[in-house]
Amino acid sequence: MAKNFPTRKENYSQWYNDLVIKADLAENSAVRGCMVIKPYGFAIWEKMQAALDKMFKDTGHQNAYFPIFIPKSFFNKEASHVKGFAKECAVVTHYRLKTSEDGKEIVVDEDAKLEEELIIRPTSETIIWDTYKNWIQSYRDLPILVNQWANVVRWEMRTRLFLRTTEFLWQEGHTAHETKKEAVEETEKILNIYTDFAEKWMAVPVLKGTKSPNERFAGAVETYCIEALMQDGKALQAGTSHFLGQNFAKAFDVKFLTKENKLEYVWATSWGVSTRLMGALIMAHSDDNGLVLPPKLAPIQVVIIPIYKKKEQLDLISVKANQIKKALEQKGISVKYDDRDTHKPGWKFSEYEFKGVPIRLVIGPRDLENETIEVARRDTLEKEVLQITDIENKIENLLKQIQSNLFQKALSFREDNTFIIDTWDEFKERIEKGGFILAHWDGTAETEQKIKDETKATIRTIPIENLNEEGKCIYTGKHSKQRVIFARAY
RNA sequence: CGGGGUAUAGCGUAGUCCGGUUAGCGCGCCUGCUUUGGGAGCAGGAGGUCGCAGGUUCAAAUCCUGCUACCCCGACCA
Secondary structure (H helix, E strand, O other): OOOOOOOOOOOHHHHHHHHHHHOOOEEEOOOOOOEEEOHHHHHHHHHHHHHHHHHHHHOOOEEOOOOOEEEHHHHHOOHHHHHHHHHHOOEEEEOOEEEOOOOOOEEEOHHHEEEEEEEEOOOOHHHHHHHHHHHOOEHHHOOEEEEEEEEEEOOOOOOEOOOEOOEEEEEEEEEEEOOHHHHHHHHHHHHHHHHHHHHHHOOOOOEEEEOOHHHOOOOOOEEEEEEEEOOOOOEEEEEEEEEEEOHHHHHOOOEEEOOOOOEEEOEEEEEEEEOHHHHHHHHHHOEOOEOOOOHHHOOOOEEEEEOOOOHHHHHHHHHHHHHHHHHHHOOOOOEEEOOOOOOOHHHHHHHHHHOOOOEEEEEOHHHHHHOEEEEEEOOOOOEEEEEOOOHHHHHHHHHHHHHHHHHHHHHHHHHHOEEEOOOHHHHHHHHHHOOEEEEEOOOOHHHHHHHHHHHOOEEEEEEOOOOOOOEEOOOOOOEEOOEEEEEOEO
């Protein structure tokens, strides 16, 4: 265990913060609320990007890039959209600096004031729909299936590394379709991609559903989401996919001629996941010994550490270690052989354990004699000594086992922390302890707001795979069509 | 924006109340030797505008005034 590293039980949020910093994932920057993503953290993000990017492309999407700046007037066009983002926008008002009169400092040149202010994008719907207007005239131009990898800025009051930062990285998909049906299908297709990614790559089980009107994206007709449960019992929204109806098409006047020569508004979707997924990944699996990474997203899947007394011994071990490294790499496994002489083995053990490397192989003089190797897995912290014969297949299987074990562990945690609650008293008591609560709700925004005010719990999602069970609202006792998921959220 | 707090080496801190030698300690860093199967030991060494600006004083990390930044709680937040 790292020195002075708090346990989850002692102080969960301190644990999270220290973990992010001490595992070299990210740190706070000189700019308030903005983080520096360090190489190790960024390597994980790149693996996420690569997997998602392939999934998008396999389903017919293409990448493009739109400007970071959006003319202020664009935000006037979709009323609810501007309302949702206005309070957190950074605004560019000038385009030049100059040396002050006394020559001592650099100041804003007031003569260089912009005619129209530019907003640093908090999301790109407006500039993209302004652009799509020029791309779309006929049904033959549809659909447009575009994604962009970008940074966005939302001026949040309080920030936390990866979970909520002023600037963050994400992908945003923006699609345009002929029909409502096709757009809804697209929205759901992406939701399924996000679900697959969360569960199969991140090993994080998620609930799929829609948002209540209160929590809906500004400008959307329907917001779909995936919600994950963190180890402290709080929910984390891991991805959203919005059916935008014809709202943006109408706001930006994007019409097309149908086969029947009729002029119609385009149907739209938008969808995104961000570096917040890093937060979900970290919080879902890690333990009091540090980070735990699922093999599919670990920048280093296997680390090999030599034990030796003399240089000659190291040379012999290195021959063997490099053979193993090569055999593993031929299986597509990423391996680091750490033969640095500047750190002792014990130090390295702790280091890689803290950084969540799924498998550690240790090879020393004893192993050379016996043709063996010590294999330690990060998820269970178990160690065993194996024969080197066929080691690449053994490791390949073990990585698969670790991947599925992490998912199973997270899934049983969620199951153990999901509760069906039918009385308001039980609800208030349970919400203090965390977890997902399945409860009935009368469907009104007022009730949702009152529950939030009294308990800080929000409706995380209205599950798609619903129980179709009618009942009475936990708060008002009025009729309810189905149970929804309540939780306190990040 | 409201309430509370903090600012001393890369990091964590002592000293501040009650002004007085060369600002101390731990981790980390550098050099050498011994070590290496779970964060090594010994010896030596480098590193400080004490957040910024001004004031009081023979003398300021310490007292006074102003400013700035950051942290916590609330509000805010898809």
